[in-house]
Amino acid sequence: MPPSPWLVPITAIRRSPGVRRHEQRSGPVGKLVDGDPLVVAGTSVPAGAEAEADVDLDVIVGGIEVSGEVSAPWQGECRRCLRPVGGELHAEVREIYRPRTASSDDDEETYPLSGEQLDLAPLVRDALLLALPLAPLCRPDCAGLCPICGADLADGPCGCEHAPTDPRWAVLDDLKPRGRG
Ligand SMILES: [Zn+2]
Ligand SMILES: [Zn+2]
Incomplete structure (x- = not known):
């Protein structure tokens, strides 16, 4: 297996605190951690897709701060x-990446730092998971599917008799601002 593209050597960085170090890395992220593709509620980063991290590394007290953009x-x-x-x-x-000590083993606010390499993979993975849209639309005014026949209403009316308003939604209709149109 080739070395992970997300591993950044940090020996030199640690020797020169105060010097910002820029790193641009890219590679597949889906199979690097746990072997699972990144999936949230039907949306995903395809397993073989190329993710990218464009970040700066700064040595801070007790660790290294990584900031920038993941895509x-x-x-x-x-x-x-x-x-x-x-x-x-x-x-x-x-x-922030910090070396784990006995007292910080369950530190969930930071990423672990061990050895002479910093692994960007969990950071990239977490950032992408949070950024995945939970309920994407093909376009903001997508008409959706007919609840009766299942036809795509973007193709035009399907001919079904649509009930004017579900009584459960009548309450919401009453809340809509009036006097428009
Ligand atoms: Zn749609
Ligand atoms: Zn229909």
């Missing part, structure tokens, strides 16, 4: 019509 393509299904949708994720990151 990757994503894909999923429109929440309303189920057509494939996708795009590019961009996430700002600012995280």
Whole structure:
């Protein structure tokens, strides 16, 4: 197996505190950690997709701060019509890596630092997971599927008799501002 593209050697960085170090790394992220693809509620970063980290490393007291941007393509299904949708994720990151000590083993605020390498993979993975859209739409006004026949309403009316308003939503209609149109 080739070495992970997300491992950054930190020996030199640690020797020169105060000097910001820029790192640009890219590679697949889906299979680097745990072997699972990144998936949230039907949207995902495809397992073989190229993610990118464009970050600065700063030596701080007791650790290293990593800040910058993480990006990757994503894909999923429109929440309303189920057509494939996708795009590019961009996430700002600012995280701290610290060596683990006995008292900080369960420190969930920071990433572990061990040996002479800093592993960007968990940071990239976490940032992308948080950035994945939970309920993507193919377009903001997607008409969705007919609840009766399942036809894609973007293709035009399906001919079904649609009940004017579900009584459960009548309350919400009453809350809508009036006097428009
Ligand atoms: Zn749609
Ligand atoms: Zn229909």
